[in-house]
Amino acid sequence: MLLAPTLSCPTVPLSNGLQIPIFGLGTSHDGGYSHDAVLYALTECGVRHIDTAKHYGCEEKLGNAVRESGIPRSDLWVTNKLWPGDYGYNAAKKACLDSCSQMGFEYFDLYLMHWPEATQPGCSNRETRADTWRALEELHEEGLCSAIGVSNFLVHHLEELKEDCSVVPHVNQVEYHPFQQPNQLMEYCRQEGIVFEGYSPLAKGQVLNNPTVLQIAQKYRRTAAQICIRWSIQNGVVTIPKSIKKKRIQENCQVFGFQLEESDMATLGSLDDGRHVAWDPTIVE
Numbered sequence: 001m002l003l004a005p006t007l008s009c010p011t012v013p014l015s016n017g018l019q020i021p022i023f024g025l026g027t028s029h030d031g032g033y034s035h036d037a038v039l040y041a042l043t044e045c046g047v048r049h050i051d052t053a054k055h056y057g058c059e060e061k062l063g064n065a066v067r068e069s070g071i072p073r074s075d076l077w078v079t080n081k082l083w084p085g086d087y088g089y090n091a092a093k094k095a096c097l098d099s100c101s102q103m104g105f106e107y108f109d110l111y112l113m114h115w116p117e118a119t120q121p122g123c124s125n126r127e128t129r130a131d132t133w134r135a136l137e138e139l140h141e142e143g144l145c146s147a148i149g150v151s152n153f154l155v156h157h158l159e160e161l162k163e164d165c166s167v168v169p170h171v172n173q174v175e176y177h178p179f180q181q182p183n184q185l186m187e188y189c190r191q192e193g194i195v196f197e198g199y200s201p202l203a204k205g206q207v208l209n210n211p212t213v214l215q216i217a218q219k220y221r222r223t224a225a226q227i228c229i230r231w232s233i234q235n236g237v238v239t240i241p242k243s244i245k246k247k248r249i250q251e252n253c254q255v256f257g258f259q260l261e262e263s264d265m266a267t268l269g270s271l272d273d274g275r276h277v278a279w280d281p282t283i284v285e
């Protein structure tokens with residue numbers, strides 16, 4: 001049997017000593033799921049990091065794709081996310097076990113609270129987040145989640161969690177692309193030892209027609225997608241583009257053989273217009 005290639009992909013150290021691959025494959029429900037594309041990413045492109053969530057509705061299919069790839073589970077980084085409907089201490093524990101069983105895995109490398117807003121009647125968001133986080137701390141202690149983190153959390157959500165709980169999240173996964181650069185949040189995460197992970201690195205495709213991005217792409221003889229992914233990675237951000245097309249997955253992986261000059265990094269850094277293509281958590285108390 002031929003061994004699947006491994007993408008020569010740097011890793012980023014988490015505060016608990018684990019190393020998360022800086023490049024991963026997104027699998028959100030937007031645009032659907034493709035078994036063949038996931039298999040191709042794993043076996044032909046050497047991708048070893050997959051980002052998913054219960055909310056995306058593909059846990060079982062993804063677990064099957066991983067097994068079909070023949071890649072040992074221990075060689076992969078799998079991130080999953082807890083949906084707010086499952087927040088609260090007991091519900092969170094059950095949901096994590098259910099997700100493991102859906103995927104046929106014994107553990108997740110990283111398990112995130114998907115969104116800072118809670119839906120528990122009679123409890124504040126802050127109380128529910130803290131209750132839920134305590135469950136994640138225990139899942140981490142028990143080894144079901146090698147690392148735990150949050151997603152879409154702003155500084156005040158993280159500050160409250162720090163006051164209420166013991167483990168500082170290992171990761172915060174947040175929208176990040178040239179149009180959306182939450183630099184203060186990134187700086188806060190850096191100071192607190194929280195790895196910053198960026199989602200929607202292509203702004204769901206919106207950034208790919210930007211004339212500045214296209215001009216830089218032309219200069220490096222790369223595609224606009226590769227420029228955006230490279231820019232994110234070169235900023236030290238864990239980056240998880242999604243595609244269900246094999247050719248694009250291969251294209252998106254080819255971001256390690258070149259470097260953007262400082263001036264081009266700065267030009268891309270000036271494109272922030274505050275736009276969100278996913279969710280805007282600023283309204284969440």
Ligand SMILES: NC(=O)c1ccc[n+]([C@@H]2O[C@H](COP(=O)([O-])OP(=O)(O)OC[C@H]3O[C@@H](n4cnc5c(N)ncnc54)[C@H](OP(=O)(O)O)[C@@H]3O)[C@@H](O)[C@H]2O)c1
Binds near residue numbers: 026031
């Ligand atoms: N934590 C959260 O709240 C949260 C929120 C959003 C996303 N995420 C995670 O982040 C991942 C990535 O974000 P995203 O899926 O929202 O957006 P994205 O990766 O910025 O963009 C995906 C879109 O771009 C297209 N695309 C991908 N590569 C391309 C290329 N090389 N050339 C042209 N078009 C290309 C895809 O279409 P095709 O599939 O047709 O190629 C898809 O429509 C998600 O899948 C999910 O895992 C997390």
